[in-house]
Amino acid sequence: MTRTDTEKTPVTLLGLGAMGTALARAWLTAGHPLTVWNRTPSRAHALAAEGARATESVPAAVAANTLVVVCLLDDASVEDTLAGADLTGKDVVNLTTCTPAQARARAAWAAERGARYLDGGIMAVPPMIGVPEAGGYVLYSGARDLFEQHRDTLAVPAGTTYVGENPSHAALHDVALLSAMYGMFAGAAHAFALIRREDVDPTAFAPLLADWLTAMAPAVHGTAEQLRGGDYTKGVTSTLAMQVAGTPTFLDTADEQGVSPELLAPFFALMRRRLAEGGGEEDLTGVIDLLLRRPE
Ligand SMILES: NC(=O)c1ccc[n+]([C@@H]2O[C@H](COP(=O)([O-])OP(=O)(O)OC[C@H]3O[C@@H](n4cnc5c(N)ncnc54)[C@H](OP(=O)(O)O)[C@@H]3O)[C@@H](O)[C@H]2O)c1
Numbered sequence: 222m223t224r225t226d227t228e229k230t231p232v233t234l235l236g237l238g239a240m241g242t243a244l245a246r247a248w249l250t251a252g253h254p255l256t257v258w259n260r261t262p263s264r265a266h267a268l269a270a271e272g273a274r275a276t277e278s279v280p281a282a283v284a285a286n287t288l289v290v291v292c293l294l295d296d297a298s299v300e301d302t303l304a305g306a307d308l309t310g311k312d313v314v315n316l317t318t319c320t321p322a323q324a325r326a327r328a329a330w331a332a333e334r335g336a337r338y339l340d341g342g343i344m345a346v347p348p349m350i351g352v353p354e355a356g357g358y359v360l361y362s363g364a365r366d367l368f369e370q371h372r373d374t375l376a377v378p379a380g381t382t383y384v385g386e387n388p389s390h391a392a393l394h395d396v397a398l399l400s401a402m403y404g405m406f407a408g409a410a411h412a413f414a415l416i417r418r419e420d421v422d423p424t425a426f427a428p429l430l431a432d433w434l435t436a437m438a439p440a441v442h443g444t445a446e447q448l449r450g451g452d453y454t455k456g457v458t459s460t461l462a463m464q465v466a467g468t469p470t471f472l473d474t475a476d477e478q479g480v481s482p483e484l485l486a487p488f489f490a491l492m493r494r495r496l497a498e499g500g501g502e503e504d505l506t507g508v509i510d511l512l513l514r515r516p517e
Contacts, residue, residue, distance in 0.1 A: 229253045230374040233282050235302055236292040236317070237264040239347045244292060244316070247351030247378035249273060258282035260302070280306045288371060289336075292316040292343075296323040300330075309335035312367060314375065316341040316359065320396070321389035328363065328388035339363035339371070340388045342395025343379070350378045358382050362391035405434060407484045414480040444506050453503040462501035465492050 229252050234245050237259035245268050248255050255273045257265050258281075265275035276282040283289050283306040293299050296319040303313075313336045315327060324340040331338035345357025358380030361368050368375075368383050375381050384390045409430060416426055447453045468489045475482045491508045500507040 230288055230371070231256070231286040232374065233257075233286040233289045234292065235259075235279065235282060235289065236294075237268065238292070238294070240316070240343065240350070241292040242268065243347035243350035244290065244378045245273060246271070248374075250351060251377045253374065253377065254286075256282050256285040279303065282306075283308065283311060288312050288314065288374065290314045290316060295319065296327065299327065307334075311336040312339070312371065313337070314339045314341060314361075314371065316343055318342065318395065319392050321393040324362075324392040325387075325389040337364060337367045338388060339367055340391045341375075342391040344382075344395065344398065345379050353380070356380075360384050360391040360394045362386070362394075363388045409434070411475075411480065411484045415474065415478050418479065443504070444509075447504075447506045448509065453500070453506040457502065457504045459504060460501060461492060461496050461503050461505065461507070464505070465489075465496045465501075468492065 231254040232248050233256045234241060234248070235258050237245060237257055241257075241259070242264070245255060245257055249268070249272050255268075256276060257268055257273045258276050258279055259265050262275070262277055265273065269275040274285070276285065279302055283303075287310065289308075289311050291299055291302070291313065293302060295317060299315060299317050299319075308331060313331050315324075315338065319327065319340075328338045328340065340362050342360040343357075344360060345355070349355035349357030359375065359378075359382070361375070361381060361383050362385050365383070365386060368381075372381060384394050412430055413423060413426070416423065443456055447455060471485060472482050472489070475485070488508075491511050492505065494511055495503070495507040498507075
């Protein structure tokens with residue numbers, strides 16, 4: 222069936238920063254009636270010229286539509302912004318990056334005000350919004366029926382990945398994935414530092430690095446299976462004992478190249494601790510449990 226523009230769900234969007242503006246353009250381009258608000262009103266001018274209805278008050282923007290999407294700087298700005306609005310009967314979709322605890326509290330806060338609530342974590346940068354082939358997506362958590370009801374509209378700016386009813390889980394997945402990304406960038410930073418003073422072209426090294434990281438990434442599936450099964454020695458090809466024995470090579474190479482080991486050393490220390498506790502026949506999965514310990 223061909224849908225006409227008038228059949229498309231109207232959207233209210235609060236927040237026209239870099240991300241909010243990209244979201245707005247995607248919904249406008251797809252023909253969704255769009256009402257926008259931004260603290261600094263001038264940021265709405267260009268979108269108004271493209272067909273958005275710009276409002277100068279949050280209550281008016283919220284009152285305009287049932288579906289209210291929020292994309293502001295942080296959780297505090299969401300509280301500030303929505304404080305004076307009547308959320309009764311609204312479907313609030315909060316795409317503002319926050320912690321899992323903030324998302325849980327914000328869901329309860331919305332429910333107290335008579336709204337249904339979905340939390341979202343955006344796994345994309347603004348140029349990827351409205352460009353399906355770019356691979357960006359948004360993690361969603363909260364009531365499944367609410368997600369299903371708005372799935373088509375939410376899928377306009379980027380792909381949708383629903384991660385469960387617990388409203389904190391989108392933020393949890395978001396931060397977990399980004400944390401892994403920073404670990405990857407930390408490793409890449411160390412690798413580039415090792416070659417930095419040598420006659421090695423970084424642009425020739427980069428494809429080797431990217432391919433190696435890509436080849437190693439599927440190891441997380443084995444880790445997940447071990448965590449689920451509880452046997453950390455199952456399917457191990459590179460034992461922790463072997464890997465710890467190799468760590469002096471990495472530290473000595475850093476020293477030879479005049480590179481600080483400060484990014485690698487904490488992980489190696491955890492590996493040695495797990496080995497000392499008897500985890501020599503495991504791979505690296507046991508390190509995860511060491512991280513779960515509370516500080517003394
Ligand atoms: N940009 C990215 O690459 C990216 C990627 C993934 C997720 N995100 C998330 O998307 C959200 C928005 O990011 P962004 O890139 O759009 O940020 P941004 O360009 O810095 O825009 C921030 C937005 O928040 C508004 N704001 C800040 N404090 C406010 C307050 N106290 N009350 C009301 N409005 C306030 C700003 O209004 P003014 O215009 O008045 O300053 C602006 O609309 C963030 O949570 C970010 O983590 C961003």
